[in-house]
Structures are given as structure tokens and as C-alpha cells.
Amino acid sequence: MPSDLQIGLSGILTAQRAMLITSHNISNANTKGYTRQSSVLAARNPVSTSAGTLGQGVELVKIIRHKDDYLNSRLRDISSSIGSASTKSQYLRELETVFNETSESSLNNALSSFFKGINDLSLNPENMSVRSTFLENANTLTDTFRRIVNELDQMNIFIKQSIENKLSDINTITTNIANINRQIAALETKGIGSNDLLDKREALLQDLSKLTHITVNKQNNGMVDVMTPGGALVSGTNVKKLTFDVDTSGTLSITDSEKVTKYTFKTGEIKALQDFYNTTIVNYDKKLDNLASGIIKNVNRIHSEGVGLSGGFANIKSINSVSSATAALNAAGLTITPSSGDMYITVTNTSTGEVTKNKISVNVATNSLTDVKNAINSTTSGTTGNITASIADNKLQIGTATGYKFNFSYALDPNPGTLGTSTASVSGVYSGQSNDTYTFKALGSGTIGTTSGLQVEVKDSSGAVVATLDVGSTYTAGNTLNVPNGVSLALSGGTITTGDTFSLNVISDSDTTNLLAALGINTFFSGTDASNIAVSTDVSNDVSLIAASSGEVGNNTNALRLAALLDDPSAISNTSFADYLHQIASALGEEANNAYKSEESFTAIETSLQNRKDEVSGVSVDEELVNLIRFQQAYQASAKYISIVNGLMDKLLSTFG
Amino acid sequence: MPFRISQESLTRTTLSNINLNYKKMQDTQEKLSSGKQINRPSDDPSGTRKVLGLRTEELQLQQFLDNTATAKEQINITSGTLESIEELFAKIKELTVQANNDTLGRSERETIANELDELTESVLQYANTENNGRYIFSGTKTLTAAFTATRDSSGNILSVSYNGNNEEIKYQIGANSFIQVNLPGGKLFQDNKTFSTLISLRDALKATTFDSSAFSNLRTTLETATDALSTEITKNGAKANRLDLTTYSLESSQTTLKELISNTEDADVASLIMDLKHQESVLQSSLKTGAMVIQQTLLDFLR
Numbered sequence: 001m002p003s004d005l006q007i008g009l010s011g012i013l014t015a016q017r018a019m020l021i022t023s024h025n026i027s028n029a030n031t032k033g034y035t036r037q038s039s040v041l042a043a044r045n046p047v048s049t050s051a052g053t054l055g056q057g058v059e060l061v062k063i064i065r066h067k068d069d070y071l072n073s074r075l076r077d078i079s080s081s082i083g084s085a086s087t088k089s090q091y092l093r094e095l096e097t098v099f100n101e102t103s104e105s106s107l108n109n110a111l112s113s114f115f116k117g118i119n120d121l122s123l124n125p126e127n128m129s130v131r132s133t134f135l136e137n138a139n140t141l142t143d144t145f146r147r148i149v150n151e152l153d154q155m156n157i158f159i160k161q162s163i164e165n166k167l168s169d170i171n172t173i174t175t176n177i178a179n180i181n182r183q184i185a186a187l188e189t190k191g192i193g194s195n196d197l198l199d200k201r202e203a204l205l206q207d208l209s210k211l212t213h214i215t216v217n218k219q220n221n222g223m224v225d226v227m228t229p230g231g232a233l234v235s236g237t238n239v240k241k242l243t244f245d246v247d248t249s250g251t252l253s254i255t256d257s258e259k260v261t262k263y264t265f266k267t268g269e270i271k272a273l274q275d276f277y278n279t280t281i282v283n284y285d286k287k288l289d290n291l292a293s294g295i296i297k298n299v300n301r302i303h304s305e306g307v308g309l310s311g312g313f314a315n316i317k318s319i320n321s322v323s324s325a326t327a328a329l330n331a332a333g334l335t336i337t338p339s340s341g342d343m344y345i346t347v348t349n350t351s352t353g354e355v356t357k358n359k360i361s362v363n364v365a366t367n368s369l370t371d372v373k374n375a376i377n378s379t380t381s382g383t384t385g386n387i388t389a390s391i392a393d394n395k396l397q398i399g400t401a402t403g404y405k406f407n408f409s410y411a412l413d414p415n416p417g418t419l420g421t422s423t424a425s426v427s428g429v430y431s432g433q434s435n436d437t438y439t440f441k442a443l444g445s446g447t448i449g450t451t452s453g454l455q456v457e458v459k460d461s462s463g464a465v466v467a468t469l470d471v472g473s474t475y476t477a478g479n480t481l482n483v484p485n486g487v488s489l490a491l492s493g494g495t496i497t498t499g500d501t502f503s504l505n506v507i508s509d510s511d512t513t514n515l516l517a518a519l520g521i522n523t524f525f526s527g528t529d530a531s532n533i534a535v536s537t538d539v540s541n542d543v544s545l546i547a548a549s550s551g552e553v554g555n556n557t558n559a560l561r562l563a564a565l566l567d568d569p570s571a572i573s574n575t576s577f578a579d580y581l582h583q584i585a586s587a588l589g590e591e592a593n594n595a596y597k598s599e600e601s602f603t604a605i606e607t608s609l610q611n612r613k614d615e616v617s618g619v620s621v622d623e624e625l626v627n628l629i630r631f632q633q634a635y636q637a638s639a640k641y642i643s644i645v646n647g648l649m650d651k652l653l654s655t656f657g
Numbered sequence: 658m659p660f661r662i663s664q665e666s667l668t669r670t671t672l673s674n675i676n677l678n679y680k681k682m683q684d685t686q687e688k689l690s691s692g693k694q695i696n697r698p699s700d701d702p703s704g705t706r707k708v709l710g711l712r713t714e715e716l717q718l719q720q721f722l723d724n725t726a727t728a729k730e731q732i733n734i735t736s737g738t739l740e741s742i743e744e745l746f747a748k749i750k751e752l753t754v755q756a757n758n759d760t761l762g763r764s765e766r767e768t769i770a771n772e773l774d775e776l777t778e779s780v781l782q783y784a785n786t787e788n789n790g791r792y793i794f795s796g797t798k799t800l801t802a803a804f805t806a807t808r809d810s811s812g813n814i815l816s817v818s819y820n821g822n823n824e825e826i827k828y829q830i831g832a833n834s835f836i837q838v839n840l841p842g843g844k845l846f847q848d849n850k851t852f853s854t855l856i857s858l859r860d861a862l863k864a865t866t867f868d869s870s871a872f873s874n875l876r877t878t879l880e881t882a883t884d885a886l887s888t889e890i891t892k893n894g895a896k897a898n899r900l901d902l903t904t905y906s907l908e909s910s911q912t913t914l915k916e917l918i919s920n921t922e923d924a925d926v927a928s929l930i931m932d933l934k935h936q937e938s939v940l941q942s943s944l945k946t947g948a949m950v951i952q953q954t955l956l957d958f959l960r
Contacts, residue, residue, distance in 0.1 A: 616661075
């Protein structure tokens with residue numbers, strides 16, 4: 001009889017325990033990382049009788065945790081990938097907002113307004129308000145450059161903080177994992193399973209893999225080691241704490257707390273942040289710098305050869321200094337490296353209007369700034385003392401005697417010389433591609449405008465005849481004659497003799513050395529890259545210095561040359577400024593677009609993996625309810641059995657008692 | 658392992674689908690409310706580059722159009738001035754025809770001379786025409802009066818000198834296309850010969866003895882000056898025509914460009930609204946089914 005009650009009791013107790021497990025499942029139906037548990041029931045050891053073995057009831061032999069290690073490790077991997085992709089897309093979205101290329105305040109618009117300002121200047125070169133507007137446009141352009149650089153810097157600071165926070169998250173999680181490792185190992189030695197601790201650790205591993213990609217190695221004692229390509233983060237109960245380090249070149253690396261070992265991560269949020277800091281921002285920063293320095297260089301190169309409203313300077317000092325006044329110019333530490341060539345300084349007597357063109361030839365490999373200074377001082381105007389060059393603080397300074405002014409214009413010499421007793425005067429703007437010297441030579445003798453068939457021949461420096469001009473009876477002295485390439489000549493009345501000659505330097509580039517732009521003489525922009533680009537102080541203070549002209553106030557030749565930069569297909573890296581900028585914008589868009597897409601696809605994979613994991617490990621309340629009813633009925637049946645046994649006992653006792 | 662659906666995965670699927678539907682609607686909504694297909698470069702990177710390039714091109718076209726308009730204004734002012742001067746020359750010619758009559762007495766010639774003087778002053782005034790603070794006949798020395806007269810004590814013009822230069826001012830009205838918008842006065846007035854002829858005519862009339870043959874020679878010179886003026890008027894007219902044609906072709910290019918930009922950038926409202934309606938109904942059904950599925954468990958039926 002006792003075994004009868006025992007069987008009933010085992011049924012009641014086992015059903016009760018099974019219901020406990022079921023209700024544990026139900027109560028954890030919404031617990032993150034919870035793994036469904038279920039009971040394994042088995043018949044108790046039977047007793048032998050002569051008839052065979054007699055069952056002794058039921059017992060709960062095991063509580064199973066329904067898990068799939070493969071799915072868990074796949075989920076960890078995908079969660080690292082999502083960590084990378086979502087961080088990347090989040091910051092690229094922010095970067096897109098910083099560049100903001102499709103909006104009004106974009107660099108593209110600022111660049112367009114800058115060139116619109118130049119265009120308007122070409123329509124009204126003498127108008128001060130047009131000049132001021134152009135200055136404002138230029139300031140907007142430089143401000144926009146600096147604003148973006150500043151925002152990139154801000155982003156970098158923020159990312160660094162973010163990395164710091166995430167590393168401290170990693171350190172907390174790895175410490176917790178090590179603690180759980182200890183608890184699990186302790187229970188394991190006592191032979192006790194630790195399902196809920198395992199769940200907790202699995203959830204921590206999942207969180208950790210979002211931050212960085214890890215591999216998890218199981219030990220026999222139930223502990224896990226957490227590995228990364230750089231080394232172990234957790235081995236048993238030991239934890240490696242992480243921190244970061246920024247080296248002198250600005251590269252950020254993840255290291256252990258002693259800053260000895262470097263950790264390289266495969267994927268995960270930290271890796272994405274690190275890449276963004278070390279590569280993406282640096283890359284866009286570089287592109288911006290490239291654009292800014294291209295604009296500075298090209299605008300300055302043209303501007304330095306132009307002339308402002310006053311027609312010239314009495315005194316000018318370079319903005320940029322050389323490293324040494326005696327160093328060769330190509331190794332003197334100038335941001336723009338000058339090249340060998342010629343430079344022209346035009347000196348004008350302000351009272352007589354007499355113009356002297358001085359040519360200075362520079363070999364950048366052998367000449368130093370001192371040589372240039374000496375060359376200026378030994379030109380025609382230099383020897384007469386009309387201009388004087390000097391060097392102070394490794395900067396070139398040029399000044400004039402009272403009553404003189406100078407500029408670096410490519411304007412033609414208006415009075416290049418005489419032919420016999422006839423004076424030549426030249427007008428126009430030379431439109432040829434490269435600098436040249438035209439020699440004018442009388443082909444016959446006679447009186448200008450009278451002698452029939454009188455001609456003047458024009459040859460270029462290679463000896464080719466450029467033009468033959470009729471100055472005989474068909475010509476009226478003083479009228480202008482067209483010499484090709486935009487040059488016009490007028491001869492005053494007089495007599496010429498065969499062989500009479502004079503020459504004219506026709507210049508399209510009055511500074512083939514780019515030394516003016518390199519030294520910062522008569523330049524529009526100061527600075528070297530996107531972080532320090534600005535309109536030069538001189539021009540900001542006096543807009544009349546904006547060099548729209550190559551001579552007189554109404555002359556817009558230099559403004560037209562500046563305007564042509566917009567279309568210059570080789571202005572920067574073999575493309576135009578605008579196109580270079582558009583490339584940056586579309587490259588950023590492309591990168592962001594890819595990041596969004598991969599974030600989306602990784603999330604889809606994660607969802608499907610999660611669902612698969614839930615098929616195995618998730619709690620279905622309906623299923624648990626069915627189980628509950630099943631065990632409830634088992635309980636009720638066992639109870640009924642006990643009551644029947646009890647009834648039997650009662651009957652027996654009352655009959656015999 | 659039987660196919661099991663847990664509560665967790667039910668809610669996850671429902672939520673992620675609802676979110677996805679909201680995201681799609683938000684995208685459509687953004688396009689509809691901004692009217693643009695591309696709201697940031699990542700929406701369509703290659704389209705963005707195309708649009709940015711086209712916009713730069715459009716801006717440049719707009720500048721060429723502005724330049725053409727300004728050039729037209731300047732050329733019209735020059736034409737107007739030249740025509741006024743031509744009218745003055747016609748009057749002067751009439752006067753010289755009157756004066757070349759031997760029957761006229763000295764006082765009558767004096768009257769004509771005075772009238773001629775007035776007309777010369779008018780020519781000088783026109784030669785110094787300013788547009789927007791700029792002397793139109795001074796070459797590039799636009800802030801300097803083109804001509805100055807030297808006068809005797811009683812204010813009669815003795816001589817006129819040209820202070821400008823012969824440099825051209827060009828405006829850009831197209832890629833690699835420029836137009837000269839100024840007319841240097843030196844060339845126009847034949848290096849002051851026009852003025853000296855007018856002065857000589859006046860002086861000839863004022864002279865005690867009238868030299869008829871010298872007067873005739875001066876009249877021939879005046880004729881040449883008038884011809885030069887007429888040539889310039891014709892040239893200016895041709896320039897105005899060229900500018901009109903340029904405006905026309907620039908405007909038509911601009912229209913094409915605007916269309917291209919709009920095709921790439923602008924939202925197709927009709928199809929977007931259709932999309933939105935569709936997304937709305939999908940969202941509604943996902944919300945409805947979600948509500949149904951999440952609410953129900955076996956408990957609802959275990960009474």
C-alpha cells in the first residue's frame with residue numbers, strides 16, 4: 001500500500017514541478033535572451049516482483065534549456081555587422097547634413113555665388129558696391145569651407161567621446177561575463193545546471209558583439225573565453241580592460257589599459273567609429289582641403305597679375321615668408337612651389353604716364369629670394385631707383401620712389417618704341433597662348449601715310465611672319481592697325497627707312513613663375529587649405545584692390561580671366577572646381593546610400609535569425625498553456641488516484657477496525 | 658523540431674513590419690511635401706551629381722543672360738547717343754549748306770557760326786555721355802570724361818582733346834563667346850579730327866574774309882566723319898541683333914536645362930500619391946492583423 005500512495009505522490013509532485021517550469025516559461029515570455037526550458041519526465045526505477053517489474057511512478061529527471069549554439073553565434077556575428085552598418089549610416093547621415101549639398105547653404109551654392117560675383121565684377125569693374133558684394137560672396141565661400149571643417153572637427157570630438165563610452169561599456173560587460181563565468185563554474189563543480197545564468201551570459205555576449213565582433217570559446221568547466229583578433233577580452237575569470245590612444249599623426253587605435261597591445265576589430269560599432277575617425281572624416285577633410293587649395297592657388301595666380309582700381313601699388317609686402325632668404329625658391333618652404341620662368345613688373349610715372357616694363361627671369365632651382373630682390377633692383381626701373389626691392393622677415397617688399405606706381409600686369413607696353421621718326425603706340429590685350437616677342441621692321445623707306453606701298457613686317461620670336469602691315473598711301477597716320485592675337489598698332493606720321501625696327505613683348509602670363517601667388521603678393525585669398533582659407537586682409541580692408549583689370553578702371557580683362565576658372569576643365573585634379581565638388585557630394589551620397597542598404601539587409605537577416613532562434617528557444621504562451629492544462633490534468637488524476645487509494649484504505653479500516 | 662511561433666517573434670514581426678510601412682510612408686511623404694525626388698545626395702547619388710552639374714550650368718546660363726541684358730542696355734545707350742549725334746551732324750550739314758552761299762553777309766555768317774557753336778557744344782555733351790557713372794566713349798578709362806574742351810576767356814571752344822584710350826570692354830555672353838560693348842571715342846571721333854573740323858568751320862564763318870574753297874574742304878571732312886558715325890550705328894545695330902539672337906538661344910537652352918533638372922529632381926506627384934494610398938492600406942491591414950494576432954492567446958478560449 002505505501003507504494004500506492006508513493007506513486008500518486010510522485011505524480012502530484014512531478015506535475016507540480018512541470019507546472020512550475022511552465023509558469024517560469026510563461027512569466028519569462030517577454031524576457032530578453034530567455035531560453036525556453038522544458039521538463040524531461042521518466043518512470044522511476046521499478047521494483048521486481050514475480051510477475052515482472054512494477055512501476056513506481058514518475059520523476060522529473062532533467063530541465064532542458066532549448067538552445068542552438070550555431071544560431072547564437074550567427075546572431076552574434078550579424079549583430080556585430082549591424083553595429084557597424086548602423087553606426088556608419090548614422091554618422092554618414094550626419095556628414096551628409098554637414099555638407100548639405102542639396103540645400104541653400106551648400107558649398108556648391110557658395111561657389112556659384114563666388115563666380116557670380118566675379119561675373120558681375122566683369123560687368124562693372126569700377127563699381128565699388130559690386131566689389132563689396134563680390135567680397136561678401138568670397139567671404140561666404142571661405143566661411144562655408146571653414147564651417148564644414150569645423151563641423152568635421154566637432155564630429156571627430158564627438159566620435160572620440162563615443163568610442164570612450166563604448167569602450168567603458170565593453171569593460172563593464174566583460175567584467176560581468178567573467179563574474180558569471182565564476183558562478184557557473186562554481187555550480188558546475190557541484191554538478192548543478194545553471195540555465196538562467198547561461199541565459200544571462202548569452203544576453204551579455206549578444207550585447208558585446210554589437211559593440212565589437214567576438215568569437216566565443218567554451219571551456220569544459222562551463223566558462224567561456226571571449227576572443228577578438230587583437231587578443232582575449234575575457235579568459236575564464238580574467239578580464240582585459242580596453243582604452244584608446246591617438247598617436248601624433250592623429251590615428252586612433254584601441255589598446256589595452258597599459259596602452260601596449262593594439263586591438264584590431266573586425267566589425268561592430270567601435271570598429272565603425274574608429275574607421276569613421278581614421279578614414280572617412282580624414283578623407284573628406286582632404287578632399288575639402290584639395291578643393292580649397294585649388295581655388296586659392298588658381299584665383300591667386302590670376303589675381304596677382306591683375307590691377308586694382310588705383311592702377312598700381314606704391315608699396316607692397318608679401319604675405320608668405322620663405323624659410324630662408326638664401327634658399328633656392330623651390331626649396332624655400334612655400335606652399336605653392338614656384339617654377340622657373342619670367343615675371344614682369346610694370347612701373348608707371350604717375351605724372352607723365354610713362355610706362356617701363358621690367359622683366360625678371362627666375363630659375364627656381366638656383367635663385368633665392370635674395371636673388372629675386374637683386375634682380376628687381378638691377379632692372380631699368382631698379383637702377384634708376386624708381387622701384388626698390390628689399391627683404392624683411394624673409395618676406396619680399398617692393399616700393400617705389402615718389403611719383404611712381406607699379407603693378408604686375410600683362411598689359412601691353414603702350415609705347416614700345418619708334419620706327420624712324422614715327423612713334424608706335426600699342427593697344428589691345430594679347431590673346432595668344434604663350435608669351436612672345438613681336439619684332440616690327442620697316443620693309444621700305446618713305447613717309448607714313450604717303451609713300452605708296454610702304455609696309456611694316458611683324459615677326460614673332462621664332463622668326464615666322466605674323467603680319468605685314470600697310471602703312472603707305474592707303475593708311476592714315478594715327479589709325480589703328482590690327483596685328484593678330486588682339487594686338488593693335490598705330491603709327492604716328494613720320495618717315496621710316498628700310499630696316500628700322502622695334503620690338504614688343506606680347507605677354508599673356510606676366511608671371512610664369514607663379515612666384516607672386518606663392519609669396520602672397522597682390523593675392524586675393526590667404527591661407528593654404530579649407531581650415532584657414534580667407535580673403536586676404538588687404539583686399540578685405542580695401543575692395544578697390546580687387547584686381548579686375550589689367551590696366552585702366554573700366555578694363556575687365558582680369559575679371560574675365562577669373563570667371564573663366566569656373567569652366568577650366570583642369571582647374572583641380574583634371575576636373576573643374578564645381579565638378580570636383582559634385583564628385584565629393586555624390587561620393588558621400590553613394591557611401592551613405594550603401595550604408596543604409598547594408599543596414600537594412602543586415603537587419604532583415606537578423607530578424608530572420610531571431611525568428612529561427614525563437615522557433616527553438618522562444619516561449620509560446622499557447623504551448624505553455626497547453627502544457628499547463630496537461631500537467632494540471634495529470635495532477636488532478638494523480639490526486640484522484642490518491643483519493644481512491646485513500647477511499648480503499650478507509651473502507652478497509654472501517655471494515656476491520 | 659516542430660515549427661513553433663513564439664509570442665516574442667509575433668510581436669517582433671508585427672512591429673518591424675509596421676515600422677517598415679511607416680518608413681516607406683515617411684519617404685513618400687517627404688518627397689511629396691518637398692516636391693523633390695532627391696532630398697539628400699544619398700537618395701540618388703548619381704542623380705545628385707547630375708542635378709548639381711545641371712544647376713551649375715543653369716546658373717552660368719543665367720549669368721550669360723544677365724550679361725547679355727547688360728550688354729544690350731549699353732549698346733542701346735550707345736546707339737541712342739550715336740543717333741542723337743547723327744541728327745546734330747545733319748543739322749550742322751544744313752547750316753554749312755546755308756553758310757556756303759556767297760550772298761550771305763558777315764553778320765548772317767556770324768549767326769550761323771553761333772548756332773554751329775551751340776551744336777558743337779551739344780556734340781561734346783553727347784560725346785561725354787555717362788551711363789551709370791561710366792563715360793561710354795572713354796575706352797577703359799571709364800571714370801574719366803572722354804573729351805575736354807579748352808576755351809578762351811569768352812567760353813568759346815578752342816580745341817578738344819581725347820582723354821580716354823582705345824581699349825575695348827568685352828562681356829562674356831556664352832562659353833568662349835564675347836561681345837565688345839564699348840566704343841572708344843578716339844576712333845569714333847577720328848582722334849579729335851571731328852571736333853577740330855567743327856571748330857574750323859565755325860572759325861571760317863567768323864573770319865573777316867570768307868574762304869569758300871577751304872570751307873568746302875572742311876565740309877568734305879565733316880562728311881567723312883558723318884560716314885564713320887553711320888558705320889558705327891550700323892555696327893551697333895548688328896550687335897543688338899546678335900544679342901537678341903543670343904538671348905533667344907540662351908533662353909531656349911535654359912528651358913531645356915530646367916526641364917532636365919525637373920525630370921531628375923522633381924517628384925512625380927501622381928505616382929507618389931498612388932504609392933502613398935497603397936502604403937496607407939498596407940499599413941492599415943498590418944495594424945489590424947497585428948492587433949488581432951497579438952491580443953489573442955489560448956486563454957481567450959479557455960473558459
